[in-house]
Amino acid sequence: xxxxxxxxxxxxxxxxxxxxxxxxxxxxxxxxxxxxxxxxxxxxxxxxxxxxxxxxxxxxxxxxxxxxxxxxxxxxxxxxxxxxxxxxxxxxxxxxxxxxxxxxxxxxxxxxxxxxxxxxxxxxxxxxxxxxxxxxxxxxxxxxxxxxxxxxxxxxxxxxxxxxxxxxxxxxxxxxxxxxxxxxxxxxxxxxxxxxxxxxxxxxxxx
Amino acid sequence: xxxxxxxxxxxxxxxxxxxxxxxxxxxxxxxxxxxxxxxxxxxxxxxxxxxxxxxxxxxxxxxxxxxxxxxxxxxxxxxxxxxxxxxxxxxxxxxxxxxxxxxxxxxxxxxxxxxxxxxxxxxxxxxxxxxxxxxxxxxxxxxxxxxxxxxxxxxxxxxxxxxxxxxxxxxxxxxxxxxxxxxxxxxxxxxxxxxxxxxxxxxxxxx
Numbered sequence: 001x002x003x004x005x006x007x008x009x010x011x012x013x014x015x016x017x018x019x020x021x022x023x024x025x026x027x028x029x030x031x032x033x034x035x036x037x038x039x040x041x042x043x044x045x046x047x048x049x050x051x052x053x054x055x056x057x058x059x060x061x062x063x064x065x066x067x068x069x070x071x072x073x074x075x076x077x078x079x080x081x082x083x084x085x086x087x088x089x090x091x092x093x094x095x096x097x098x099x100x101x102x103x104x105x106x107x108x109x110x111x112x113x114x115x116x117x118x119x120x121x122x123x124x125x126x127x128x129x130x131x132x133x134x135x136x137x138x139x140x141x142x143x144x145x146x147x148x149x150x151x152x153x154x155x156x157x158x159x160x161x162x163x164x165x166x167x168x169x170x171x172x173x174x175x176x177x178x179x180x181x182x183x184x185x186x187x188x189x190x191x192x193x194x195x196x197x198x199x200x201x202x203x204x205x206x207x
Numbered sequence: 208x209x210x211x212x213x214x215x216x217x218x219x220x221x222x223x224x225x226x227x228x229x230x231x232x233x234x235x236x237x238x239x240x241x242x243x244x245x246x247x248x249x250x251x252x253x254x255x256x257x258x259x260x261x262x263x264x265x266x267x268x269x270x271x272x273x274x275x276x277x278x279x280x281x282x283x284x285x286x287x288x289x290x291x292x293x294x295x296x297x298x299x300x301x302x303x304x305x306x307x308x309x310x311x312x313x314x315x316x317x318x319x320x321x322x323x324x325x326x327x328x329x330x331x332x333x334x335x336x337x338x339x340x341x342x343x344x345x346x347x348x349x350x351x352x353x354x355x356x357x358x359x360x361x362x363x364x365x366x367x368x369x370x371x372x373x374x375x376x377x378x379x380x381x382x383x384x385x386x387x388x389x390x391x392x393x394x395x396x397x398x399x400x401x402x403x404x405x406x407x408x409x410x411x412x413x414x
Binding site for chain 2: 122168169173174176177179180181182192193196198
């Protein structure tokens with residue numbers, strides 16, 4: 001039997017990372033988020049910046065055009081190399097014990113091996129833009145444009161690798177709007193559920 | 208300012224009605240579900256059985272073919288007649304005070320007037336079929352077939368009248384898988400959120 005693991009899928013700017021970190025702190029278990037990048041980079045031998053961008057987002061069309069134009073130069077690295085490193089790193093960390101994963105399709109990667117509580121954190125576009133402006137001081141216009149682009153590419157990446165539809169409630173055990181419920185309360189609900197006597201779940205099916 | 212209202216959208220067989228009733232009981236507020244049918248029937252002058260079926264589901268293709276073949280006989284009643292009666296009844300009940308609505312697009316109908324906590328209750332097909340067999344003693348095969356049909360027609364009805372996508376997490380403040388979390392726990396989480404100091408929400412936007 002696998003470990004009891006929380007996976008947080010999240011819309012860009014929704015505060016899903018904060019929710020994951022808060023829940024992990026309350027439960028006294030590790031939360032893997034940025035740490036994953038370094039580990040996947042090490043495993044794959046690729047640069048961290050490259051893994052950060054390409055391990056969760058589909059490339060832009062200009063990136064693809066550029067990549068194709070220089071194919072054969074050794075620059076184009078197969079997506080599958082990052083994906084297989086990502087799977088290996090996530091499975092090794094999950095095998096160590098209960099933990100929280102933020103993003104990187106961990107819900108899909110771990111579905112056969114561990115008892116998952118699958119969470120999706122979302123928020124309306126305007127609230128996510130507000131949050132990014134408040135926390136990182138970016139301009140409204142640039143943020144909205146970037147959000148649309150990020151949403152589109154993250155959705156495409158997720159759907160390519162998991163064969164599941166992004167953002168559909170049925171893919172998760174619980175989905176919450178962080179702009180209404182608040183990141184602290186989202187984390188408290190997750191912790192409460194984690195500690196509750198819920199049925200063990202593999203594949204998103206109750207066994 | 209409107210009332211604080213809980214709207215429960217639910218997949219057929221997910222136990223969403225039970226969740227709504229439990230939450231309403233705990234909060235000591237009314238839960239409108241089957242009562243709505245009688246009121247809409249009274250308001251529209253149509254039979255309850257007809258309102259029950261047509262106020263939440265798109266008709267089957269054979270029903271449409273049949274209806275078109277006898278159009279002009281006075282038998283075909285415009286969908287809009289049920290819809291406008293439904294809107295009127297739901298808005299009148301909502302104006303009376305805090306309450307819970309189960310289904311019937313109440314989330315959409317009330318979005319401009321009241322402070323909503325919008326809930327979606329779902330469960331995997333197999334779990335919903337199990338629940339229906341357990342509670343109503345129907346056969347597995349018949350249930351799965353009926354679920355697929357009900358899902359398809361409820362989704363089509365909702366999307367036609369609300370211009371929103373059915374089952375997408377972003378349309379709700381919280382979505383829960385009742386087969387994992389359990390109807391009792393779902394209700395407790397809703398009650399806890401309802402009592403919490405959440406921001407007032409109109410249009411699904413936080414104001």
